[in-house]
Each structure stands twice: as C-alpha cells, then as structure tokens.
Amino acid sequence: MKTIITALLILLTTHYGSCAKILGVFTSPGRSHYSLGRTLMKALAEKGHDVTLISSVGEKEPPKTKGTYRDIVITAVAENMKEMAKRGEMSMFDHGDMNPFTANAFLIRMLPIMMEPSLRDKEIQKLIHSNEKFDAVIVEQFMNDAEKALANHFGAPLIVLSSMGANYWVNTLVGNPSPISYIPMMSTEYSIPMTFLQRVENSLLFVMTEVLFKWFVYPGQNARIKKYIPNGPDINDVLYNASIFLMNSHPSINQAVPYVPNMIDIGGFHVQPPKKLPQDLQEFLDDAKDGVIYFSMGSNLKSAELPPEKRDAILGTFSKLKEQVLWKWEEDVLPGQPKNVKLSKWLPQQSILAHPNVKLFITHGGLLSTTETIYHGVPILAIPVFGDQKLNAKAAVNNGFGRMLPYNDITEESLTQNIQEILNDPKYRNNAKKKSEAFHDRQNTPMETAIFWIEYVIRHKGAPHLRVAALDLPWYQYYLLDVFGFLVLISLVSGCIFYYSIRAVLKKICKSKKLKQT
Template sequence: MKNVLLLLAIIHYGYSSKILGIFPAPSRSHYILGSALMKGLAEKGHDVTVISAYGEKQPPKTKGAYRDIVVTELQNSIQEMFKEQKMGMQDRQNLNPFFSVVFAGHMLPKIMEKVLSNEQVQQLIHSEEKFDAVIVEQFLNDGQKALATHFGAPLIVLSTIGGNFWVNTLVGNPAPPAYVPAMNLGYTVPMTFRERLVNTLLTALYEVYYHVHVYPSENARIKKYIPNGPDISDVLYNVSIVLMNSHPSTNQPVPYVPNMIDIAGFHIKAPKKLPQDLQEFLDSAKDGVIYFSMGSNLKSADFLPEQRDAVLKTFSKLKEKVLWKWEDDVLPGQPKNVKLSKWLPQQDILAHPNVKLFITHGGFLSTSETIYHGVPVLAIPIVGDQKLNAKTAVDNGFGLALSYDELTEEKFAQSVHEILTNSKYRTNAKKRSELFHDRLVGPMDTAIYWIEYAIRHKGAPHLRVAAVDLPWYQYHLLDVMGFLVLVSLSFVVVSYYVVKVVCKKLYSKPKTNKVKKH
C-alpha cells in the first residue's frame, strides 16, 4: 500500500506545476473568470496561487493546492472611482470614447498599484518561491507582468473580452482599423466611412497615449516594487500564450497569431439544483419567466426614478413572472409577479426551460452565458464592451438593444413584447448556442492544454511572430514608404530638370547675325 501511495505521489508531483495567477480587477465578473481558470488548473492537479481582490470563502477541494492572496484594498475601488468623479449610470453611458481611453489609462493603473504594494504580495516577491507559469489578466496592469520575469516563468495573458488593442500589440497581432473596431465604440462591421475614421483616430490615440503615458508610469511601478525589476519593454512583448475569452459564435472573426487561443465559455458549469424558493418560482411559471440583472458592477437600484418606473409599469402588465436582481431591501411599487434578490445564481437560472428572456447590461459573461443556454436578450448597455455585445446580439438576431437614455415605458414595453412574441429571437438564440457548443475540445480543457504546453516548451518561443521584435516604424513600413516616396520624388525632380533642359535645347531659337543695310 505504501508503495502504491508513493507511486501516486511521484505521478502527482511529476505532472504538477506551480502556477501563479494575478487577477487584480476589482470586479466580480473579472474575478469569476480568473478563479474559474485557476480552479480548473488545481482540479487537474497543479498547485496554484491566486492574487485577487476577493478570494474564496472556503478553499476549493481540488487535487492540487489552492492558495489565495487577497488584496482587500481593491474591493469596491471602481465604484469609489466613479463616485469620486461623480459619474452616475447615465454619465458612464455617455462617456466620450476618446476621453474614456485617457480616463481609464489615468485612473485604473493607480488602482492596480495596490497589488504590487500589498504586504502579502511583497512577501511573495521577496520569497525564494519559483513558479512554472504566471497568468496575468490583461486590464491596464502591465507592470504586474514583470512578476513572470521576476519568478523566471513563462507569461500567459488572460483577455476577458477577446481581441483588443491591449493584447494585440503584445503579440504582434494584426488588427486593421478598416474592419476591426475598438471594443468601446460599439461598432460592428461593415463600418461606415465616419465609423472607420473614428476607429482609426481612436486606435492612433491608444497607441500614442499608452507609449507616452501608460507604459512609462507602469515602468516606474516595476522599478519601485520589484527588486531588479526589468524594463517594461522587455516584459510587454514576452507573452507566451494569450487566452481569449472569445469565440466565433460570440465575436466577430478577426485575425489571430498562433499563440492566441479562443476559450470563451470556460467558466460555465453544468447547471446545479436551484434553491427551493427559486426552483418553485421558476417551475410554477406556466407563462414563462423574465430574468433581469445588470451584472455585478452596475446596479438596477441605481436606475433613475423615470427609468425604474418605466420598467415597473411594463412588468406589472405582463402575464410572465419576473426574477429581478435588485440590490436594495425594498422596491417601491413592486408588482406581484416580480421576485427580488440581491444575488442570483445566473447560470443555473438561464438553464431553466421556463426562462424566455434575459434583460441584461450586455457584459461579456452574461452574453456568453445566454448564448450557451440559447436565451434571447434585451440589452441595456452602459460602458466598455457592452455596446458592442449588444450590437452583436441585434446583428445576429437573438436580441434587441435599448439605450439607457431611451428607457421609456413605451420603448421598453415594445422591446419586451417583440422578443416574447416573435419566435425568431429564440430560434436565432438556439442556433447561436449550437455554434457555441460545436467544438472539438471543451474550452476549459483547451485553456489547460495551452498553459501546460507553454510550461512544457519553456514559454513556446516558436509561436512568437517576428512582428513583436520590429520597431513601430518598421512594423507599419514607414521606412519603406518613406524610401519609396523619396525615390519617387527624386525621379520626378530629375525628370523635370531633364525635360526642362531638353525642351530648352529643342525650342530655343538659334542666334543669327544681322546684316547692315545701306
């Protein structure tokens, strides 16, 4: 028996790796993705350490060890940031996309500094520990990527919103602004001339602002908090694998270099049994259920009275039941068919066959979960990628979108009625769900395979494209274009003078001697 246990231990440690995960975004939805990935690795037998804003109340029961380092200073920091700037839901919705680039690049890195300055994180940095891989969520926290260099491990990036400027530049991925819109613009293809113009200008702003302001400030944080910290230019473009929370069923198909891997839906689990009160509520809804949630960062309770009343009046006239994630203790004017809760098991609810409509803010987790379960949506997008996700739902025919500014009783009721009575939305949602599920390998298994692949192949440098080693002017062929322009101008100038000389010789009148007449 002892020999068997010894053999099992050898097998475990022979295939077990030590993996550090850094998921600093002070947002529950971001944490859900990071923790799901690390739990999957721990269940596979790897020993994981997770740096985040939240942590697990109870350590998960997994084959490998699971250790939390919780940076409590991060909790609620995004909400505090918006309160500090006196930005309500309507202000956030109408935030100019050009200003939002500067706003996020100025505010969020300050929040992320709390990670590197945290006492427990500093103890880890100054310890003798080594890791086989470091996974960092990409969210305006580029300085934290230096921990991969510090611990001598391959760097793996998790993008919670698919391809975007933040990750494309790290791995030399082409993203022509002619047909790859910036995620915070809410554009889908084909874009109009005006949209392509705005998209090009915003892409240029990203490039300039990050190299002029964001990267230098992140470099200063590396030098301040990490002993013998590397230069950020040696960190940014040293990414082994990018795990993309995207898929052709949920995102526009765009180019990917070999080390960018789609894993959308990796956090989704098989539905669990619901609490008894919810199970009875859903089971007894013979006319169906509408599920309403604005996610983890936005709150339905923050709706202005006009918008809230528009929703309540519409719900009060429906025969369907409504399950509403409402964050306050009471809802004035609550209709009888509406059930409230401050927290709801969203995935398990969407799996119930009686759910006919999901009213959502359009965050990518909610979007991927509703596609997974084939439930049509009515999106009320506010910030970030939500407008793009909402537009994608409209373009693919499995939902409608309604601006927060347009949330009147008439328009809200019309949208709800349209989705509930027109079968095309549910049909398209089911078709989209089929595409989402039709994969050779499940998304979690795909993610784990590529993480282990990067570990096995010492960072997998053979997947690295040459673009990341080129200076920006060479990547954009500015030196080649400059040379061609110079040659062309030289040819024109030389041709001009040659023609001028030839013409002068051909058309000049020969001098004649005048003869005097007597």
C-alpha cells in the same frame, strides 16, 4: 511484487513530474473578473497542479482539489475603489451617455488608477520578497501591465488572460493585425461593415488610444514596476513578453478577426453545467406558466442604484406583463414592487438561464452574461452602460438573437415595446438556439483548450516559437514607412534625373537649331 512497486514508482514520478507551480494574478475587485480567474485556477488545481491565486475577493473555504490551491487575498484595490466611490468617481450609471472618445478616455484614465495599489499590497510584497519559484504566471489583462512584471521577477513564462475578445489592449502586445477599417474600437457600438464616417471616427479613436497608451498608460505602469518590484524590468521588456494570450472569446460570440499563433480562443470556459436551484427559485420557475423574464445588470452595475425615473419606468413595464419577472435587486425592499416580480440580492445566473421557462434575459450586455445566454440559447434585451457592453449589445442585434435599448432611452413605452417584440417574434429565440449550437460545436471544451495551452507553454519553456517577428520591429518598419519613404525618395530622384535629362536634351536640340539657322 517488485513489478508492482516499479509501476507505482513510475506513476508517482510521472505525476509529480507533470505537476507545475502556477501563480494566478487577478486583482480586479470585480466579481466577474474574479470568477474567471478562480474558475481557471481551480481547474488547473483539479488537474494536479499547485496553484496560488492572488485576488481581491478570495474564498471562505478553498476548494478541495488534486493539486494544492492557495488563496492570497489583497485589500488595497478594493479599499481604493471605495474611496473613489465616496468621491463620486465610480457611479457607472452617470457615464451611460458618454460619447466613444470620452468613454475611451475615462477607461484609460480610471482603470490604471483603480489598479494602482495592487503591487504595494502587503500580501503581494510578502510574496515578492519570498524565495518562491513558479513554472508559469497567469495575469489578467485589465490595464494592469505592471503586474505582468511578476513573471520576470519569478523567472517564469507569462500567460495573459484577456477577459474579452481581441482589442487594442491585446493586439499591440502580440503583433496581431487589427485593421481599423472593419474592426471597431471597444468603446464604439458600430455594426459591420462600418460607414465612411464611422471609419473616420474609428480611425481617430485608434490614434487617440495610441497616444494615451504611449504617453500616459505605459509610463505610469513602468513607474509602478520600478517602485514595487526589486530590480524591476523596463515596461518594454514586460509588455511583449507573453507566451500566449488566452482570449475569452469565440467566433460564435465575437466578430471573426485575425489571430497570431499565440492567441487562443477559450470563450465560455467559465460556464458550468446547471446546478440544483434553491427550492424557492425552482418552484418560482417551474410554476411560471407564462414564462419568466430574468433581469440582472451584472455584478458591477447595481439595479438598486438606478435613478428613480428609470426604476419607475422599469416597474411600470413589469407590472403590466403576464410573465413572471426574476430581478437581481441588491436591497431588501423595492418600493412599488409588482406582484409578478421576485427579488434577490444574488442569483445563480447560469442555472437560471438553463431553465426552459426563461423566455428573455434583460442584461447590461457584459461579455460573461452574453456568453452564458448564448450557451443556453436565450434571447436578450441589452441595456448597455459602459465599456464593451455597447459593442456586445450591437453584436446581439446583428446576429438576430437580441435587441438593444440604450440606457438613456429607457421609458415605460420603449421598454415595453422591446420586450414584446422579442417575446412575440420567434426569430429571436431561434437565432439564439442557432448561436448556441455553433458555440457548443467544438473539438474540445474551452477549459480543455485552456489547460492544454498552459501546460504547453510550461513544457516548452515559454514556447518562444509562437511569437511573431512583428514584435521585434520598430513601429515605422512594421507599417513599412521606411520602405514607402525609400520608394518616394527613389521616385523623386528618378523624376528629377528624368526632368533634368529631358531639359538638357531639349537645350541641346534648341542650341543645334540656332547654329544651323546662323
């Protein structure tokens, strides 16, 4: 009996000793961003950790888990977005024809403004002024660097989740090499390798981004820290403080690029096994003898907001197809709805893509949708509008499992041609299956990898040994400008010494000749 009690005490001690208090900060009002945060925090709670998730969405009923799961729902960011929408600042379809420079400036200007109210929300302020302690703070990277100061405030290691692959927002904060000679900036749609002119434009975009971040974004984030966090640290003590960056990417999805040790690929961690479909959807998919085309523009872009001419071109195309079409449409009625089109305001995308009758996914090219279609091996027709969508769409084209139709080029003719090309050429589905095989071929699941590294950081008190020395170097030392300057100076001095030495020798020779002649 005594042995049994001792064993139980050891088990209990082991369980509670490994249980950590983890704060997740995912304040973006976008449903896709919340999905990433909620999926990760729920998995940590199921592992036995006590988690708190700050978000703009929240759950009606928090999930039942082994550890505790607490929702803190803020409203300030969503309210700010509504005000911006009223002023006409958030209609993404209006920005589909932006050039890379304008699109880059738009994102850098709008995202910090959109996220500005988060720290002043009463719920976050209540938590800030509490006496709570956490073992780790996880913050999404979304132009919200001021929120990372919560890790400093709570005295916990900072873990950052990037909702996309390696990019400028991440590389500069971990000292990751990112040669602009072959890594396109996020707002472009360049193929690899880039042409000379594309490399010129990519270089100018990099310089523009550097200037805007250093002179606009970071000073603004620093002001937010000082305003909303008591004794808040300086932004420079926050930016380079992350123990690890969890990257929502993988070489099967994204371009292969260099990584420093504290950048961890977990792309696809949000993908769940297919769930049972509602009966009407199951019957619709099962009965489609010619297959199904699934059409969704994601959670941020709404199909119902498409301009009439674009909507009519899409309707005209769908009405001529023999395939059934499942369309995520956010209103009750679609004028001119063809008989082969089924509408729904919300659709279980992952379970739909898993159905064998789905032949094509027409998408905006968001990274989560791209990841899910690769997971299930379904070819895509991407209609990118903003952000990284063009880059993702171009990658699908380069990898042979999709085509890209620019939003401004949508006509009934162009849309029909692209759909028929994908449906009639088996290479697209074959390439999608190959990408899916590469995606699944891993030593551990993406979620297992994510949880391991989060617990690793907690065990090793921030794991400072993963940090590269580049973060401690001034920019001129990192780029070896001081070394180049020194070498140039030595070359000039040596050249001058050589010049004047030769000159002196020649003068002496000339003088000697003159003396002999006299």
